[in-house]
Amino acid sequence: MLPLSYALRNLFRDKSRLLQTVGGSALVVLLVMAATALNGGMKQVLSASGSPRNAILLGAGSEESIQRSEVSELLGGIAEAGIRGVSETLGKPAVSTEIHYMSFIEIPNGARGQGLFRGVTPRALLVHPEVRILKGTFPRAGEVMLGRLAWRKLGLPEAELQPGKTVRIENTELKISGLFAAPGTVMESEIWAVIGDLRMISQRDTVSCVVLRMEEPKDFSEVDLFSQQRLDLELSALRESDYYAALGAFFKPLRVMTWITAGLVAAGAVFGGFNTLYAAFASRIRELATLQAIGFGRAAVFFSLMQESLIACLAGTMVASIIALVLLDGATIPFSIGAFTITISPQVAVAGLLTGILLGILGSVPPAIRCLKPSLPKALRS
Known part of the structure; x- marks a missing residue:
C-alpha cells in the first residue's frame, strides 16, 4: 500500500x-x-405540539383547519357537564374555550406581520401545561401575550414586542402584557388574547373550538361519543396530536x-x-x-x-x-x-x-x- x-x-x-x-x-x-x-x-x-391527552371539539367539516371552525360559545359548559374523564386542577376542569384567528399585527412605526391569534381564558393554562410565562402577566381585557418566537414569525423587531409595548390589531390598540414559552411547540409563535377581545376583533359570535385535557389518552372515547350523540351541535372530535400530525402530512x-x-x-x-x-x-x-x-x-x-x-x-x-x-x-x-x-x-x-x-x-x-x-x-x- x-x-x-x-x-x-x-x-x-x-x-x-x-x-x-x-x-x-x-x-x-x-x-x-x-x-x-x-x-x-x-x-x-x-x-410535539399536540398532546394525546388533549381532545378538540370543533365544527363538523373543519377537521383540517381550526380557524374555519365555528361552534357555540356555550359548548364549553355543555362539554364540561356531559363528558367524563376530564382532568381537574384545584377543582377546576381543564376545559378551554378558544378562538383561533389569523390576522396582522402592527407596531407603532407602521411595520406589520401576520400571525396566529388564540383567544383564551385563564383555563387555557390548565389544558396547555407546557406554557410558562417568562415575563409579565397573563393578558386581561385590552392586552395580548406573545410567544417568545412570535417576533420571528411576524418578521418584526424583537425589541418592539416586549411587555409594556403597544400594538394594533385591525384598528384595535392592545398592550403587550407578557411573553410566554411553550418549548418545542408552535404555540411559541402565537399571540394570545382575551377571548372576548378577539371575538370583537374577528366580529364573530361563535368560537373556534373547545379543548379538553383528559385524565388518560384512552378517555378520548368519551369525547368522541359525546360528539356523536349531540347531533344538534354538529361537532367533530379530534385528538390534538392527530390534528398536528395531519398538519405534518400537509x-x-x-x-x-x-x-x-x-x-x-x-x-x-x-x-x-x-x-x-x-x-x-x-x-x-x-x-x-x-x-x-x-x-x-x-x-x-x-x-x-x-x-x-x-x-x-x-x-x-x-x-x-x-x-x-x-x-x-x-x-x-x-x-x-x-x-x-x-x-x-x-x-x-x-x-x-x-x-x-x-x-x-x-x-x-x-x-x-x-x-x-x-x-x-x-x-x-x-
Missing part, C-alpha cells in the same frame, strides 16, 4: 483544484445538513422539495468532481504507471487516489460542520403556522459525515478507473 503521506503531498500539488474540491464538498454537505435539520425541526415541532411536500433540491445540488457537485479529479489524475498517468512498474499494484494506486478524494471531501465536511454550528444551530425558521428552531443534532452531523464520505468515494471512482485503465506500456509512453 502507498503511504498516506503520498496522498497528502499530491493534494497540495494544485491548490486551486484542492480549493475547488474542498469548497464544492463543503457546499453540498452544508446543504444536506441544513435540509436534514430543517426537516427534523419542522417535523419535531409539529409532533407540509410533507415542502420537506420533500427540500430533499430534492439538496439531491440536485449534490448530483451537480458529483459530476463537477468527476471533471476536476479526472483532470488532476489524467496529468499523472505516467506517474501512476511508474508506481505500478516499481511494484505497487493497481489496487494500491486506486486506493491512494481514493484517499486523496476522501481527505479533500472530509476537509470540506469539517468546514461545512463548523459553518453549520456557527450559522445554523439555534436559528429560528418561520413557516405558515409558526416557527421552529434548528438544532445541529448528532443525527444531522452523521448525515453530513456520510455525505462527505459518499462524495469522496463517488467522485473519485470513475476518474481513477479511467486513468488506470490503459495498459502499463501505453501509460508509460503517455
Whole structure:
C-alpha cells in the first residue's frame, strides 16, 4: 500500500483544484445538513405540539383547519357537564374555550406581520401545561401575550414586542402584557388574547373550538361519543396530536422539495468532481504507471487516489460542520403556522459525515478507473 503521506503531498500539488474540491464538498454537505435539520425541526415541532391527552371539539367539516371552525360559545359548559374523564386542577376542569384567528399585527412605526391569534381564558393554562410565562402577566381585557418566537414569525423587531409595548390589531390598540414559552411547540409563535377581545376583533359570535385535557389518552372515547350523540351541535372530535400530525402530512411536500433540491445540488457537485479529479489524475498517468512498474499494484494506486478524494471531501465536511454550528444551530425558521428552531443534532452531523464520505468515494471512482485503465506500456509512453 502507498503511504498516506503520498496522498497528502499530491493534494497540495494544485491548490486551486484542492480549493475547488474542498469548497464544492463543503457546499453540498452544508446543504444536506441544513435540509436534514430543517426537516427534523419542522417535523419535531409539529409532533410535539399536540398532546394525546388533549381532545378538540370543533365544527363538523373543519377537521383540517381550526380557524374555519365555528361552534357555540356555550359548548364549553355543555362539554364540561356531559363528558367524563376530564382532568381537574384545584377543582377546576381543564376545559378551554378558544378562538383561533389569523390576522396582522402592527407596531407603532407602521411595520406589520401576520400571525396566529388564540383567544383564551385563564383555563387555557390548565389544558396547555407546557406554557410558562417568562415575563409579565397573563393578558386581561385590552392586552395580548406573545410567544417568545412570535417576533420571528411576524418578521418584526424583537425589541418592539416586549411587555409594556403597544400594538394594533385591525384598528384595535392592545398592550403587550407578557411573553410566554411553550418549548418545542408552535404555540411559541402565537399571540394570545382575551377571548372576548378577539371575538370583537374577528366580529364573530361563535368560537373556534373547545379543548379538553383528559385524565388518560384512552378517555378520548368519551369525547368522541359525546360528539356523536349531540347531533344538534354538529361537532367533530379530534385528538390534538392527530390534528398536528395531519398538519405534518400537509407540509410533507415542502420537506420533500427540500430533499430534492439538496439531491440536485449534490448530483451537480458529483459530476463537477468527476471533471476536476479526472483532470488532476489524467496529468499523472505516467506517474501512476511508474508506481505500478516499481511494484505497487493497481489496487494500491486506486486506493491512494481514493484517499486523496476522501481527505479533500472530509476537509470540506469539517468546514461545512463548523459553518453549520456557527450559522445554523439555534436559528429560528418561520413557516405558515409558526416557527421552529434548528438544532445541529448528532443525527444531522452523521448525515453530513456520510455525505462527505459518499462524495469522496463517488467522485473519485470513475476518474481513477479511467486513468488506470490503459495498459502499463501505453501509460508509460503517455
